[in-house]
Amino acid sequence: MPRASMAFWSDGDGDARSDARVLAEREWNPSSSTSPHGERFMAWLAKNPERAAKYCGNAANMPCAESARREKIFEANIARVGAHNAKVPPGGMRMGVGKFADLTEEEFTHRHVQYGGRKTHLPRGERAFEAAALGAARDSVDGGEKRRTRVGDVQVSRDVLDASAAASLPVIDAKPAARGDGDDTETATTTKVDLDLRFKNFVQRYGKQKQYCPTEAYPCAEAYRRQEVFLSNLADIEETNSRGGMQKRVTRFADLESEEFAREHATYANITTVGTKDAVSAAHSDPGKTYLLPTLGDLSANAKNQATAASRRTAKPLMRAPKRASSSDLGNDKTTFNYIEKGFPRAFDWRTKIDIGPIYSQGMCSGCWAFTTAQVIGDSTAIATGKRNSVSPYHLLSCDNLDSECSTGNMATAYAWINVQDKGVLTASDFPEGSSCDVAKSPDTTGVKIEGYCEIAPLEGVSTSVNLMTALQQQTVAVGLNVKPLQLYGGGIVRLEDCPPASDDPLLAINHAAVLVGWGYDVPSKQPYWIMKNSYDDDWGEDGYAKLSMEIGEGGYGTCGLYTEQNYPLTDGKSCALGSSKKWSVKRGQDVYLEPDDVLVLPNGKGLISPFKFSLFGFDLTEILQIASMFCFSLCFVLVLVELYFCLFPELEHGGEDGEDDSNGGEAPSIGSALLKNAEEGYGTTGK
Numbered sequence: 001m002p003r004a005s006m007a008f009w010s011d012g013d014g015d016a017r018s019d020a021r022v023l024a025e026r027e028w029n030p031s032s033s034t035s036p037h038g039e040r041f042m043a044w045l046a047k048n049p050e051r052a053a054k055y056c057g058n059a060a061n062m063p064c065a066e067s068a069r070r071e072k073i074f075e076a077n078i079a080r081v082g083a084h085n086a087k088v089p090p091g092g093m094r095m096g097v098g099k100f101a102d103l104t105e106e107e108f109t110h111r112h113v114q115y116g117g118r119k120t121h122l123p124r125g126e127r128a129f130e131a132a133a134l135g136a137a138r139d140s141v142d143g144g145e146k147r148r149t150r151v152g153d154v155q156v157s158r159d160v161l162d163a164s165a166a167a168s169l170p171v172i173d174a175k176p177a178a179r180g181d182g183d184d185t186e187t188a189t190t191t192k193v194d195l196d197l198r199f200k201n202f203v204q205r206y207g208k209q210k211q212y213c214p215t216e217a218y219p220c221a222e223a224y225r226r227q228e229v230f231l232s233n234l235a236d237i238e239e240t241n242s243r244g245g246m247q248k249r250v251t252r253f254a255d256l257e258s259e260e261f262a263r264e265h266a267t268y269a270n271i272t273t274v275g276t277k278d279a280v281s282a283a284h285s286d287p288g289k290t291y292l293l294p295t296l297g298d299l300s301a302n303a304k305n306q307a308t309a310a311s312r313r314t315a316k317p318l319m320r321a322p323k324r325a326s327s328s329d330l331g332n333d334k335t336t337f338n339y340i341e342k343g344f345p346r347a348f349d350w351r352t353k354i355d356i357g358p359i360y361s362q363g364m365c366s367g368c369w370a371f372t373t374a375q376v377i378g379d380s381t382a383i384a385t386g387k388r389n390s391v392s393p394y395h396l397l398s399c400d401n402l403d404s405e406c407s408t409g410n411m412a413t414a415y416a417w418i419n420v421q422d423k424g425v426l427t428a429s430d431f432p433e434g435s436s437c438d439v440a441k442s443p444d445t446t447g448v449k450i451e452g453y454c455e456i457a458p459l460e461g462v463s464t465s466v467n468l469m470t471a472l473q474q475q476t477v478a479v480g481l482n483v484k485p486l487q488l489y490g491g492g493i494v495r496l497e498d499c500p501p502a503s504d505d506p507l508l509a510i511n512h513a514a515v516l517v518g519w520g521y522d523v524p525s526k527q528p529y530w531i532m533k534n535s536y537d538d539d540w541g542e543d544g545y546a547k548l549s550m551e552i553g554e555g556g557y558g559t560c561g562l563y564t565e566q567n568y569p570l571t572d573g574k575s576c577a578l579g580s581s582k583k584w585s586v587k588r589g590q591d592v593y594l595e596p597d598d599v600l601v602l603p604n605g606k607g608l609i610s611p612f613k614f615s616l617f618g619f620d621l622t623e624i625l626q627i628a629s630m631f632c633f634s635l636c637f638v639l640v641l642v643e644l645y646f647c648l649f650p651e652l653e654h655g656g657e658d659g660e661d662d663s664n665g666g667e668a669p670s671i672g673s674a675l676l677k678n679a680e681e682g683y684g685t686t687g688k
Contacts, residue, residue: 249490404605452584467579501561
């Protein structure tokens with residue numbers, strides 16, 4: 001239940017201090033004939049002297065009928081707290097005696113729960129906050145070349161305060177707010193309420209002041225609006241944590257509504273489905289949109305359905321169609337599989353075997369695709385050589401013209417771009433944040449080249465899970481997932497019910513990219529899980545990591561839809577693991593194609609376009625049809641030239657000179673007969 005800012009009534013500081021002294025004396029003299037209240041209630045009143053003034057005018061008038069009634073409510077709440085705490089599991093939410101212990105639930109709701117709920121849509125144009133957060137994501141490079149992305153300009157700063165400590169701080173008293181209904185009377189005022197202390201600590205930790213109030217003094221109206229969202233998210237955290245299982249906590253995203261979080265941080269595009277030629281014109285007609293790769297947060301329910309229907313009409317799968325998991329492979333709950341029986345170890349973790357590198361922080365940049373690609377390439381070289389050669393995600397964000405900088409991209413297209421670069425992707429030391437793409441032309445810079453990448457067929461139930469484990473034993477694997485339910489993730493195993501796919505359509509099921517670095521097994525819950533490394537800094541989740549259950553679920557999507565897309569790069573002469581298929585890219589002119597599917601990669605994150613193919617009885621007749629079409633085109637071109645010739649020389653259509661008998665009985669000769677006659681005359685002339 002959301003908490004509201006608190007306001008208290010008093011007759012002035014002097015009266016409040018006087019009441020406190022009276023109550024303190026009665027606390028230590030409970031046998032006084034003028035103090036029939038119990039010790040616990042009097043001790044609580046000594047900490048909240050304004051309550052006594054509200055009951056009976058001032059403490060000297062106690063007891064009165066209202067104070068007696070409030071004591072009964074107080075004792076009932078004490079009993080409710082004790083009953084709740086006796087049943088709470090370890091780590092669950094506990095209740096305590098606070099400032100509202102003399103109120104019934106209905107009174108508390110009426111007085112202090114006034115937040116109106118989350119809005120379903122907040123127009124971008126109305127948000128100075130969004131403009132400040134996202135508008136500084138790009139700088140221009142001289143000469144009109146590729147825009148340079150400075151992630152640091154939009155990345156929030158970190159402070160020394162601890163988020164968990166900040167979340168446990170008490171709520172600061174607000175200045176009085178206007179109310180007036182009998183017992184609920186509170187002093188009216190028009191003064192702005194103070195910000196909640198927990199929210200103040202959150203703002204200080206993540207440097208949010210300028211995001212909220214870029215042109216006006218802090219706190220501004222946007223700050224108060226963000227506080228409402230923050231307090232609502234705090235209530236969600238408490239409610240979730242009281243159930244056990246996956247835990248939530250205050251993260252850098254705690255001031256965002258879920259739909260805002262989706263718009264700004266869940267924009268990763270799934271390209272396991274590619275467009276046909278019919279999509280080309282649409283892709284180029286609106287360069288500001290990503291065709292066939294819609295962002296979940298930008299779509300209304302109706303628009304989302306329309307986009308899904310349109311994508312199904314104009315798209316065809318790049319991979320095999322999904323199929324259900326075999327019932328014989330599933331566990332007793334029909335959602336997991338017994339991987340130990342298939343020869344895999346109970347736990348496997350690359351963090352214990354190689355230098356896995358630090359946790360990236362992508363800030364307000366929707367560049368998860370670049371950080372994930374850099375992570376798995378760096379991991380692959382570290383596994384092969386025993387030494388980490390970190391690559392630069394900023395090289396991809398700034399120079400990869402097949403993707404769309406901080407406006408999202410995809411690992412497959414990033415691999416395709418790297419594959420056709422002379423130096424591959426540059427190292428982090430050679431291309432730090434803010435560098436120019438011209439750095440790659442310097443003979444002193446080095447990069448990491450790849451020989452393509454490997455793809456695991458998605459949504460095939462147990463088969464996908466087994467192939468994913470097989471690949472993970474060779475190297476870390478990049479995955480796509482639905483991150484929206486993980487906005488406030490704080491630890492524990494994320495179950496399928498906590499985090500389903502974003503949609504039952506593969507195009508919309510995922511919206512974020514991250515890296516799987518291994519798996520583990522939780523003995524108390526008997527739940528196996530994947531270990532995911534994210535790019536939300538180390539104050540998110542469990543030091544930057546998350547545990548996602550291995551459940552498969554309906555449609556084979558898995559927890560957070562992570563079985564929708566999985567791939568990994570090939571470096572240092574590696575081959576694809578069993579169950580994965582190799583893909584690579586080639587450059588033809590200015591175009592980049594993914595092989596062996598011969599798929600055109602559109603620039604600027606527009607997705608993939610599949611060329612026309614024709615097969616009959618399993619035989620690919622595309623090349624034969626291409627040759628036949630070229631022959632037909634050439635023949636048609638010759639016939640057009642012939643017709644043009646006779647248009648320029650019409651006398652040939654009448655058989656030559658006027659009055660000459662025609663072999664066709666007076667009818668105009670055909671083109672063929674005219675040509676034959678000319679040929680004969682020419683032969684006769686040469687034969688003389």
